[in-house]
Amino acid sequence: GAVVSQHPSWVICKSGTSVKIECRSLDFQATTMFWYRQFPKQSLMLMATSNEGSKATYEQGVEKDKFLINHASLTLSTLTVTSAHPEDSSFYICSARGLGQGVVETNEKLFFGSGTQLSVL
Amino acid sequence: RKEVEQDPGPFNVPEGATVAFNCTYSNSASQSFFWYRQDCRKEPKLLMSVYSSGNEDGRFTAQLNRASQYISLLIRDSKLSDSATYLCVVNPNDYKLSFGAGTTVTVRA
Numbered sequence: 708g709a710v711v712s713q714h715p716s717w718v719i720c721k722s723g724t725s726v727k728i729e730c731r732s733l734d735f736q737a738t739t740m741f742w743y744r745q746f747p748k749q750s751l752m753l754m755a756t757s758n759e760g761s762k763a764t765y766e767q768g769v770e771k772d773k774f775l776i777n778h779a780s781l782t783l784s785t786l787t788v789t790s791a792h793p794e795d796s797s798f799y800i801c802s803a804r805g806l807g808q809g810v811v812e813t814n815e816k817l818f819f820g821s822g823t824q825l826s827v828l
Numbered sequence: 829r830k831e832v833e834q835d836p837g838p839f840n841v842p843e844g845a846t847v848a849f850n851c852t853y854s855n856s857a858s859q860s861f862f863w864y865r866q867d868c869r870k871e872p873k874l875l876m877s878v879y880s881s882g883n884e885d886g887r888f889t890a891q892l893n894r895a896s897q898y899i900s901l902l903i904r905d906s907k908l909s910d911s912a913t914y915l916c917v918v919n920p921n922d923y924k925l926s927f928g929a930g931t932t933v934t935v936r937a
Contacts, residue, residue: 743927748836748929748930749929750830750832750915750927750928750929750930751872751915751927752927753924753925756924798869800871817874817925819871819872819873820871821870821871822869822870822871824869
């Protein structure tokens with residue numbers, strides 16, 4: 708089956724630094740990438756949707772200047788948390804939809820990365 | 829009101845027991861429903877889709893009640909490996925999924 712590789716899986720950083728998270732689709736072309744954030748014991752919250760070659764669409768309340776998303780190729784999307792602060796500590800996870808995948812197939816076969824646990828000190 | 833609400837649990841059950849829990853959703857126009865399983869700090873994995881007529885996959889049975897806007901998951905003959913958080917996922921439109929916060933199930937020996 709399709710695989711989405713997400714790196715790093717764990718990041719500990721100092722407050723004020725920037726952290727980049729990568730998601731790669733290994734055996735399919737990811738036309739759309741979704742970025743989620745999950746706080747402990749809470750649901751996955753969609754942060755933004757990115758389509759290859761265009762600007763990401765951010766959900767209400769998500770600062771686009773703080774969470775920079777780049778989806779320059781069909782196999783790579785990155786999320787950069789700029790000037791991270793302790794309140795940004797969370798589990799970040801991407802999911803991908805591939806070229807030609809319809810609605811039902813997409814939702815039944817939503818390919819997730821393995822997630823990144825970010826801890827900001 | 830949250831789009832998807834779940835009883836967080838935890839449901840602590842002995843091996844071999846049956847455990848069931850529900851999830852409610854707010855958008856009556858939602859078309860697709862799923863149960864995902866998530867282990868601690870891991871990505872969610874699709875457990876099963878939920879169809880209008882109800883469906884079964886081995887020890888797992890899912891049902892949908894559109895009138896009352898809830899879906900359910902029943903696990904029979906619980907195994908230790910069933911210990912996880914079960915996420916209710918609803919598709920209110922064609923690309924955006926809404927996730928519940930999850931129901932934690934712990935199966936003890």
